[in-house]
Amino acid sequence: MPVYKAPLRDMKFLLNEVFDYPAHYASLACGEQATPDIVEAILNECARFCEEVLSPLYQPGDREGCRLDNGEVTTPRGFRDAYRQYVQGGWQGLSAPEAYGGQGLPASMGLFKQEMMGTANWPFSMYPGLSLGAMNTLYLHGDDAQKQIYLVPLTEGRWAGTMCLTEPQCGTDLGQVKTRAEPQADGSYRLTGTKMFISSGDHDLTENIIHIVLARLPDAPKGTKGISLFIVPKYLPDGQGAVGERNAVSCGSLEEKMGIKASATCVMNFDGATGFLIGPPNQGLECMFTFMNTARIGTAIQGVGPAELSYQWALAYARERRSMRALSGKKEPDQVADAIIHHADVRRMLLTQKAIAEGGRAMLYYAARLADHMVEGHTQGDADKVAKYDDKLGFLTPILKGFLTELGQEAAHLGMQVFGGHGYIREHGMEQIVRDTRIATLYEGTTGIQALDLLGRKVLLMTRGGAVREFTLKIANFARKQLTDPRLRPFALELLKLSGQWNLLTLRILLGARKDRDLVGAAAHDFLMYSGYVTMAYLWLRQATVAADRLDRGGDESEGFYRAKLATAEFYFERLLPRAQSHATSMLSPTRTLMQLAPEHMAFTD
Amino acid sequence: MPVYKAPLRDMKFLLNEVFDYPAHYASLACGEQATPDIVEAILNECARFCEEVLSPLYQPGDREGCRLDNGEVTTPRGFRDAYRQYVQGGWQGLSAPEAYGGQGLPASMGLFKQEMMGTANWPFSMYPGLSLGAMNTLYLHGDDAQKQIYLVPLTEGRWAGTMCLTEPQCGTDLGQVKTRAEPQADGSYRLTGTKMFISSGDHDLTENIIHIVLARLPDAPKGTKGISLFIVPKYLPDGQGAVGERNAVSCGSLEEKMGIKASATCVMNFDGATGFLIGPPNQGLECMFTFMNTARIGTAIQGVGPAELSYQWALAYARERRSMRALSGKKEPDQVADAIIHHADVRRMLLTQKAIAEGGRAMLYYAARLADHMVEGHTQGDADKVAKYDDKLGFLTPILKGFLTELGQEAAHLGMQVFGGHGYIREHGMEQIVRDTRIATLYEGTTGIQALDLLGRKVLLMTRGGAVREFTLKIANFARKQLTDPRLRPFALELLKLSGQWNLLTLRILLGARKDRDLVGAAAHDFLMYSGYVTMAYLWLRQATVAADRLDRGGDESEGFYRAKLATAEFYFERLLPRAQSHATSMLSPTRTLMQLAPEHMAFTD
Known part of the structure; x- marks a missing residue:
C-alpha cells in the first residue's frame, strides 16, 4: 500500500526561503510564539501524525465507508482512534484564540496543518475541517455566552460542528432555502426542514455535534435577505459544559458517493429541533459568508x-x-527493459x-x-x-x-x-x-461559481478591474527585477507580457459587458483559468528566483533541490503556461457562440 | 433513472447527408444488401434494442458487478437475457462473412451498431466486442478447419472470445511475455502461464469461450519476434459443433476496478491448457496487430x-x-429561478x-x-x-x-x-x-502509446511526414471550396492556416529529431492532441457545409437541426479549437524541459 510522505523540504523552502515567514510571524501580534524552532517542531510532529496515523487509514476508509444504523453514523475502523490522537495533540485549536482554549498560533499554521492532513487522508480531514467552519462562525457572530458554551469544546475537539446550507431544491441559490425557524417563548427557536449534502452531519468521533443552520424566521422577507443563522446542537448543552437532552435533529440517510466515502455526507432532518439564533435576524447569509x-x-x-x-x-x-527502451537509447541495459521514468511522455x-x-x-x-x-x-x-x-x-x-x-x-x-x-x-x-x-x-x-465570483464580483463589480491592476503591478515589479539574470529572464519577460495582457483582457470584458451582459458569464471560466495560470507563473518565478540565488551562493547540500526547482519552473513556463493563451482567445469570442442556440434546439432525437 | 435515446437524427445526417453512405455502399461488393431502407431499418431496430434492453441495465449492472464463485463468473442480473436477445437478433454476425454464418454487411454498420450499444451500456458491449476481436483474428489467420470449428459459433454469438495479451510484468511491452506453449505429439500445445486484465475472460453468457493467447514456443527467440498465437477454448470442441471436455484454463480472480464493473476483468490461469497454433510460429504479434x-x-x-x-x-x-437568474435578465419570471440552461457557463x-x-x-x-x-x-x-x-x-x-x-x-x-x-x-x-x-x-x-504510434511510426518512420501531407491536402482542398460562403469562410480560413501549420510542425520535429532522439517522445502527446483538434475541425467544417447548404435550399422541417449544426460548429471553432495553439507551442519547447531532471532529483522529502 502506498504511503504519504510529508513534503517538508518543499514546505520549509516556501516558509523560510521564499516567503520569509519567520519575519512575517515576528510582525504579527499572535506570532510571538511562532518562532522558527516552534514552527519546525509543530510541522514535524504534524507530518509524523499524518504519515503514521492518517495515511494508513486512507485506503481502508474508502473500502469500508460510513454506516448508518438506527440514525447513528459509524465512521470506518481506526477513525475514532485517530481522532482521539488528534484531540490529544491539541491540533483542532492550533490557530484558535487562547481565550477559548486554543493555542493562538497564526491562521497560516492551521493551513499548513490542513494541507498535510488533507493530503494524507482527505476524507478524515473533513471532520475537523467542517468544525473549523462552525468555530469561525461562532467566533465572529456568537455572543459571549454562546462562545463559552460551544466554542470551548469545539476548540478542544471534544465536540464537532457542521455547516447546514444546502437543501434538495437549492445549493448555490440559497435564496430558495425553505427550512423554518419558529420563535419560542424561552427565546429559542424550533427548526423544521431538510438539509442535504451535510458533511460530518453525524458521526461517532465526538460526544456532540453543533450544526450551524440557515433557516427562515416566520416574518422573513423572500430570497437571500430573509435568511437567519442558527445553532442547533445534536445534544442540548446542560449548562455545565456537558451534553444533555437529545435534540430533534437526525441523519435521515447517507449519500452514496463517487468518493470521499469515509466522510459522512448526510441528509439531516430537523423535526422541530431546538435552535439558537446567531447574529442579527435575516442577515444569516452575510454572517455565513464572512x-x-x-x-x-x-x-x-x-x-x-x-x-x-x-x-x-x-x-x-x-x-x-x-x-520498452528509451528513444535515445537503453538506460538500464542490464534490465529486461528501462524503467518508464526514462520515457519523455511519462516525464511530461x-x-x-x-x-x-x-x-x-x-x-x-x-x-x-x-x-x-x-x-x-x-x-x-x-x-x-x-x-x-x-x-x-x-x-x-x-x-x-x-x-x-x-x-x-x-x-x-x-x-x-x-x-x-x-x-x-x-x-x-x-x-x-x-x-x-x-x-x-x-x-x-462549483468552478463556474468561482469564475463568476472572480470576474463578475471581485474584478468588475467591486473594483472595475482594480484588483487585476493591483495584483499585476506587484507581479510586474517583481518580474522586472529578474530581467538581468539570464536564467530567469525568459520567465520574467513572459510574466511581464502576461501582466499587460491580463489587464487588457479585463478592460475588454469591462467595456464589452456594458453592451452585452452575457459577456461576463461567457468569459468567466476562461478568465478564471487564465488568471490561475498567470498567478501560478508568478509563484513559479518567485521560487525560481530563490533557487537561482541559492545556487549562486553555492556550497549548499541542497543543490539538487534548487536545480529541480529551476527545472520545474522551466517546465511550467514552457509546457503548461501556453494554455493561458488558448483561454485568452476563447474568452473574447462572441457570446453568441454560447447563447444563440435555443434550449429546444440543443438536441434532436429523430 | 436516466435513459439513452439513440441520436438517430444525427447518425442519419452523417450517413446520408455528410458522407453519402448510400453511394459508398453501392460501390462495395458487400454493399448490395445495404440499401438505404435496409440500413435505416437495421439502425432503428438496433436503437430500439439499445434503448429498451441495454440502457435499463446500465446502472444496475454497475451496482451489482460481476461475481466469481468456484472459478465461474456470473454477470449482473439481466445480462444473460439481454445477450440472448442480442444473439437472437443476429447482431454479432452483422458485418461478418456470410460463409461463416454472418450477414455479410459492411464493416461500418458494425461500428454504427457498436456506437449505440456502447453508449447505452458500455460494459455490456464489451462481451460481444471482445468476441469480434477474436473473430477477426481467426478470420485472417485461422486455417479452414479452425474457421469452421470456431468462427461459426462465434459469429452466431453462441460462443464468445477473448484476447489474452497482458501479463503481470508487461502490457505495452509484449516482448516480455512469459507464457509458454509446449508442443504435443498430436499437434496441439500445452499452455502454461498467467494473463491479466482479460476482459470477458470468463462469464455466463455463452456455452463456450475461445481465448486467443500470446505465448512462447520452447525454441522461440527472445523479445517480440518469439511470440506465437494460440487458440485456447474453455471447453474443447467435440468435433460435432458442440462443446466437450473442460480445458485447463480458469479465471483466478476478478479485478476490483474503478468502473466498468459489469464487465468481467479476469486474471486467467493457463495450467497446461490445450491450445492450437494460429498463423505462423513466432509471428503472433504481427497477426495480433493486423x-x-x-x-x-x-x-x-x-x-x-x-x-x-x-x-x-x-x-x-x-x-x-x-x-439564480440569467445575467441578461429573468428568463422564466414565473418561476422561483431560471433553469440553469440559461446560464452562459452551463451552456459552455x-x-x-x-x-x-x-x-x-x-x-x-x-x-x-x-x-x-x-x-x-x-x-x-x-x-x-x-x-x-x-x-x-x-x-x-x-x-x-x-x-x-x-x-x-x-x-x-x-x-x-x-x-x-x-x-x-x-x-x-x-x-x-x-x-x-x-x-x-x-x-x-494508452494515450501515450497512441501518440508515439502516430508521431513516431505513422508520421515520421513510415511516411516521413507524408501521412500529414496527404491528409492536410484533402483538408485544404475542401476548405478552399468553402471560402466563398460568408458563414463558412472564417472556419475555412482557420482550417487552411492549421493545415499549413500541421505540416510545418511535422517538418520541424522531423528535422529536430535527427539531432535529438528524445524530441519524438517529448512532442508526441501535444502532436496527438493538436492532430485531433485539427481533424475534428475538418469534420465540423464538413458538417457545417452540409447544414449551410440545406438551409439555403429552405423549406426543410429540419431547419432547427441545421441551425444547431452551424451554431455548434461555430462554438467548436471559437471556443475549443484555440487549444490547438497551446499544443503547438508546447510541442516545440526544448526536450530539456522534460529530460534534464535526474530521476533521483524528482522529489526531496526533507
Missing part, C-alpha cells in the same frame, strides 16, 4: 493535496515499472503533477500570509485591516479554489495514467485519489 | 459514447434545475459535450468508410487495397483512439459538473459515466 474566503482556501488545498499524493505514488511506480505527466503540486502549494502559502493579516484584523477589531486583506484574499480565493481544484483533478488523472491499466485497479489507490478529488470542483461553490 | 486499427477504432467509440450519454442526461437536468459545458459527441461521431463515420474499403480488400485478397486503406486508417486510428478518449473524459466530467453536487451522487448516474470512461485512455494502448 469566513467564506478562508473556507474556500481550505478547499483549494484539495487541489494541491491530490496532486502531491498522486505524484508521490506515480513517481515511485515510474521508477520501478519497466517497459510526472512533471505536470510536480509543477501543479509545488506551484499550487506556493499559491497557498502566499495566500496564507494574507489570511494571517486578516485574522489579526478581526482579533484587533481593526475593520480597515480586515477590509484591506479581505479584498486581497477575496481576489485570490476564487482563483485558488477554482483553478487549483481543476488542476488537482488533472494531476490525479495523470497519476493514474502513469500506472497504465494498473491505475484502474482499486488496490493501487490511484483511482481513489481521482474519485476523492472529483468533489473539489463541485462543493464550496 | 486488426489493431479496427479494434482501436472500436475503443475510440468510448470517447464518443460517454460524451453523448453524459450530454443527454446533463441537458435534461439543465432544463429542469432552477438556480453542454456545448463542449455536444461538440465532442457530434464531432467525434463524424470522425468515426469518416473512418468507418475507410474500414469498409480495407475489409473489402481482405475479402477480395487484394493486398494493394488492404495496404492503401490500412495506411489511411493507420494514420487516423491513433488520433481517433487517443484524442477522442481524452475528450470523452472531459465531456463526462462536464456532465457531472452541470449536475453540481448532485453529480457526485451515484443514483444520478453521471459519476458512473466518468468511472466507466476512465479506462478508455488506458487500455488498447
Whole structure:
C-alpha cells in the first residue's frame, strides 16, 4: 500500500526561503510564539501524525465507508482512534484564540496543518475541517455566552460542528432555502426542514455535534435577505459544559458517493429541533459568508493535496515499472527493459503533477500570509485591516479554489495514467485519489461559481478591474527585477507580457459587458483559468528566483533541490503556461457562440 | 433513472447527408444488401434494442458487478437475457462473412451498431466486442478447419472470445511475455502461464469461450519476434459443433476496478491448457496487430459514447434545475429561478459535450468508410487495397483512439459538473459515466502509446511526414471550396492556416529529431492532441457545409437541426479549437524541459 510522505523540504523552502515567514510571524501580534524552532517542531510532529496515523487509514476508509444504523453514523475502523490522537495533540485549536482554549498560533499554521492532513487522508480531514467552519462562525457572530458554551469544546475537539446550507431544491441559490425557524417563548427557536449534502452531519468521533443552520424566521422577507443563522446542537448543552437532552435533529440517510466515502455526507432532518439564533435576524447569509474566503482556501488545498499524493505514488511506480527502451537509447541495459521514468511522455505527466503540486502549494502559502493579516484584523477589531486583506484574499480565493481544484483533478488523472491499466485497479489507490478529488470542483461553490465570483464580483463589480491592476503591478515589479539574470529572464519577460495582457483582457470584458451582459458569464471560466495560470507563473518565478540565488551562493547540500526547482519552473513556463493563451482567445469570442442556440434546439432525437 | 435515446437524427445526417453512405455502399461488393431502407431499418431496430434492453441495465449492472464463485463468473442480473436477445437478433454476425454464418454487411454498420450499444451500456458491449476481436483474428489467420470449428459459433454469438495479451510484468511491452506453449505429439500445445486484465475472460453468457493467447514456443527467440498465437477454448470442441471436455484454463480472480464493473476483468490461469497454433510460429504479434486499427477504432467509440450519454442526461437536468437568474435578465419570471440552461457557463459545458459527441461521431463515420474499403480488400485478397486503406486508417486510428478518449473524459466530467453536487451522487448516474470512461485512455494502448504510434511510426518512420501531407491536402482542398460562403469562410480560413501549420510542425520535429532522439517522445502527446483538434475541425467544417447548404435550399422541417449544426460548429471553432495553439507551442519547447531532471532529483522529502 502506498504511503504519504510529508513534503517538508518543499514546505520549509516556501516558509523560510521564499516567503520569509519567520519575519512575517515576528510582525504579527499572535506570532510571538511562532518562532522558527516552534514552527519546525509543530510541522514535524504534524507530518509524523499524518504519515503514521492518517495515511494508513486512507485506503481502508474508502473500502469500508460510513454506516448508518438506527440514525447513528459509524465512521470506518481506526477513525475514532485517530481522532482521539488528534484531540490529544491539541491540533483542532492550533490557530484558535487562547481565550477559548486554543493555542493562538497564526491562521497560516492551521493551513499548513490542513494541507498535510488533507493530503494524507482527505476524507478524515473533513471532520475537523467542517468544525473549523462552525468555530469561525461562532467566533465572529456568537455572543459571549454562546462562545463559552460551544466554542470551548469545539476548540478542544471534544465536540464537532457542521455547516447546514444546502437543501434538495437549492445549493448555490440559497435564496430558495425553505427550512423554518419558529420563535419560542424561552427565546429559542424550533427548526423544521431538510438539509442535504451535510458533511460530518453525524458521526461517532465526538460526544456532540453543533450544526450551524440557515433557516427562515416566520416574518422573513423572500430570497437571500430573509435568511437567519442558527445553532442547533445534536445534544442540548446542560449548562455545565456537558451534553444533555437529545435534540430533534437526525441523519435521515447517507449519500452514496463517487468518493470521499469515509466522510459522512448526510441528509439531516430537523423535526422541530431546538435552535439558537446567531447574529442579527435575516442577515444569516452575510454572517455565513464572512469566513467564506478562508473556507474556500481550505478547499483549494484539495487541489494541491491530490496532486502531491498522486505524484508521490506515480513517481515511485515510474521508477520501478519497466517497459520498452528509451528513444535515445537503453538506460538500464542490464534490465529486461528501462524503467518508464526514462520515457519523455511519462516525464511530461510526472512533471505536470510536480509543477501543479509545488506551484499550487506556493499559491497557498502566499495566500496564507494574507489570511494571517486578516485574522489579526478581526482579533484587533481593526475593520480597515480586515477590509484591506479581505479584498486581497477575496481576489485570490476564487482563483485558488477554482483553478487549483481543476488542476488537482488533472494531476490525479495523470497519476493514474502513469500506472497504465494498473491505475484502474482499486488496490493501487490511484483511482481513489481521482474519485476523492472529483468533489473539489463541485462543493464550496462549483468552478463556474468561482469564475463568476472572480470576474463578475471581485474584478468588475467591486473594483472595475482594480484588483487585476493591483495584483499585476506587484507581479510586474517583481518580474522586472529578474530581467538581468539570464536564467530567469525568459520567465520574467513572459510574466511581464502576461501582466499587460491580463489587464487588457479585463478592460475588454469591462467595456464589452456594458453592451452585452452575457459577456461576463461567457468569459468567466476562461478568465478564471487564465488568471490561475498567470498567478501560478508568478509563484513559479518567485521560487525560481530563490533557487537561482541559492545556487549562486553555492556550497549548499541542497543543490539538487534548487536545480529541480529551476527545472520545474522551466517546465511550467514552457509546457503548461501556453494554455493561458488558448483561454485568452476563447474568452473574447462572441457570446453568441454560447447563447444563440435555443434550449429546444440543443438536441434532436429523430 | 436516466435513459439513452439513440441520436438517430444525427447518425442519419452523417450517413446520408455528410458522407453519402448510400453511394459508398453501392460501390462495395458487400454493399448490395445495404440499401438505404435496409440500413435505416437495421439502425432503428438496433436503437430500439439499445434503448429498451441495454440502457435499463446500465446502472444496475454497475451496482451489482460481476461475481466469481468456484472459478465461474456470473454477470449482473439481466445480462444473460439481454445477450440472448442480442444473439437472437443476429447482431454479432452483422458485418461478418456470410460463409461463416454472418450477414455479410459492411464493416461500418458494425461500428454504427457498436456506437449505440456502447453508449447505452458500455460494459455490456464489451462481451460481444471482445468476441469480434477474436473473430477477426481467426478470420485472417485461422486455417479452414479452425474457421469452421470456431468462427461459426462465434459469429452466431453462441460462443464468445477473448484476447489474452497482458501479463503481470508487461502490457505495452509484449516482448516480455512469459507464457509458454509446449508442443504435443498430436499437434496441439500445452499452455502454461498467467494473463491479466482479460476482459470477458470468463462469464455466463455463452456455452463456450475461445481465448486467443500470446505465448512462447520452447525454441522461440527472445523479445517480440518469439511470440506465437494460440487458440485456447474453455471447453474443447467435440468435433460435432458442440462443446466437450473442460480445458485447463480458469479465471483466478476478478479485478476490483474503478468502473466498468459489469464487465468481467479476469486474471486467467493457463495450467497446461490445450491450445492450437494460429498463423505462423513466432509471428503472433504481427497477426495480433493486423486488426489493431479496427479494434482501436472500436475503443475510440468510448470517447464518443460517454460524451453523448453524459450530454443527454446533463441537458435534461439543465432544463429542469432552477438556480439564480440569467445575467441578461429573468428568463422564466414565473418561476422561483431560471433553469440553469440559461446560464452562459452551463451552456459552455453542454456545448463542449455536444461538440465532442457530434464531432467525434463524424470522425468515426469518416473512418468507418475507410474500414469498409480495407475489409473489402481482405475479402477480395487484394493486398494493394488492404495496404492503401490500412495506411489511411493507420494514420487516423491513433488520433481517433487517443484524442477522442481524452475528450470523452472531459465531456463526462462536464456532465457531472452541470449536475453540481448532485453529480457526485451515484443514483444520478453521471459519476458512473466518468468511472466507466476512465479506462478508455488506458487500455488498447494508452494515450501515450497512441501518440508515439502516430508521431513516431505513422508520421515520421513510415511516411516521413507524408501521412500529414496527404491528409492536410484533402483538408485544404475542401476548405478552399468553402471560402466563398460568408458563414463558412472564417472556419475555412482557420482550417487552411492549421493545415499549413500541421505540416510545418511535422517538418520541424522531423528535422529536430535527427539531432535529438528524445524530441519524438517529448512532442508526441501535444502532436496527438493538436492532430485531433485539427481533424475534428475538418469534420465540423464538413458538417457545417452540409447544414449551410440545406438551409439555403429552405423549406426543410429540419431547419432547427441545421441551425444547431452551424451554431455548434461555430462554438467548436471559437471556443475549443484555440487549444490547438497551446499544443503547438508546447510541442516545440526544448526536450530539456522534460529530460534534464535526474530521476533521483524528482522529489526531496526533507
